[in-house]
Amino acid sequence: MNDFDRLIDSIRNDVPPVGEAADRVRAKLNEAAGANSLCGSFRADFAAYRTGTLAEGRRMLVDDHLHSCALCRREYAGVNAAKVVTMPKRAVARRWVLATVAAALTIGVGLAAPSVLDRVLTPEGPRATVASIEGTLVAVSSEGVKALTVGAAIEEAQEIRTGKESHAIVRLRDGSLVEMRERSELSIEEKWRSKTVRLARGSVIVEAAKQREGRLEVATADALVTVHGTIFGVSAGLRGSRVSVIEGEVRVEEAGADIAILHRGDQKTTNAMERTAVSEDVSWSQNSAKYLALLVDLRSVGEQISLLPLPGLRYTSSLINRVPVDSVVVTAFPNLTGMLDEAERIFDDKAKQSAAMAEWWQKSGAHNMREAMEHIRSTGIYLGDEVITALPLHGGRWFWPK
């Protein structure tokens, strides 16, 4: 037997026992089978639902199910799918053809420009460094496998993986932190104005630094998550992806689906990925206590702010007579400076009670919000209770009423 046959033999015989994986998969299949039979019963009613002949009670149940089940929504859309009819060609005037070609060329150049700039202006050097490792972190390439240590540089598109019972944190060039769960695999790509963490499998939690001009993305096989400064988790596997937001706002693009904007406490899954509680989704992190406390604190602050009294309805205006007579757009709104002061007091109070909140409120996490509040306040203190803006037809020329 030569080395090749010995190697093949070793692959054939060296198989670990299936162990607890069998029970885990069985439990998931049972869950899917339950959902499958439920979906089947609803799908049988789709035709009647569509024609409006379903009993009221059942119609409400189908309504509710369609709201919560993406697969059935797709199935229902298929039932409803409109037939595509080929329309006869219409004669097009020559000048329109020329105009269309010109527009296409302009758009083409516009679209090509960013990619050219990306090539020219892409920064050189490592994309990230290893900030901490517990267990094993390896870099894998066609040349082989190399164990990484703290401080190691991670190059463009270099694939890194955490081992079993291991986790690691890598720091991107802009200061964003990416925490990797055990058995996770990712690479980092950077262009002129974007950084992309490509998550092939496993889970990460990203603490995104404030993005000055560019953007930070996490890409999985079926989803693209874009952020500006926030904390969120992404998991990727064969069944799809799951995005959970701890703080801030992220935008999720999924092939063939509408763009979703997620906020604190929101979660989105793609394909057949299981949903889970957001708190559970970050429980593996070494900072899980901080993230969970932040989730609870921000929810509590949000509830307190929602209870703040809004300015009452206004039925008269002392400013409307001062609006230019040729105004085409007039908007009026209350001065919210007092309410913002109250909201800031609530944030300050919570920060005194909670270390996680204090860190978020004092550091970069709340930077954008504090900046916006300060901006509104700096103008608002010079205004009265009523604020009016007007857009006069003859821009800049004011016609005071006589």
Add this chain to the structure above:
Amino acid sequence: MLQMAEATSQMTSMMPRALDDLYAEYHGTVFAAAYRVTGSAADAEDVLHTVFLRLLKQGEAAQLNNPEGYLRRAAVNAALDVVRMRRGADVDLDRMPSRGRGVMDQLQNDDLKRQIRTALAELPERTAEVFVLRHFEGHKNPEIARMLGISQIAVAVTLHRARKKLQDTLRKAGVQQ
């Protein structure tokens, strides 16, 4: 751990009976076939789930003439897809010691297997499937010919080409043939 296993086995199954029986009999076969191709227990678990979930959705478990052959092929093809989706090569992180000096030794030992698996995934789909069924799963040439609906000669030629390609890969890595 024992309690968890007992709880799972005592749980009322929601799966159709035929699928439940297939799972009980062949889950180990599917897992092992997937592991041999991917070299990763986590990926093999995902393949196990994917293969049976597909059967559940299609509702065809009761109509299979040769369930073992069907499941082996499904596992091999799903596992090959997993390896093709990888951007680089694989290393079995589940079985790798998480700490200590053994890490590098095992990385080096697994490296050749990793190269074989990567090269296998780069072969044409049918060629890779034939090689895996013959050499990893132990099917004879006539069985493979029946399973895939091709002639025995075609199986033999495909195997010869696959073997040559994989041996070339190893030769480049400095392994004596």
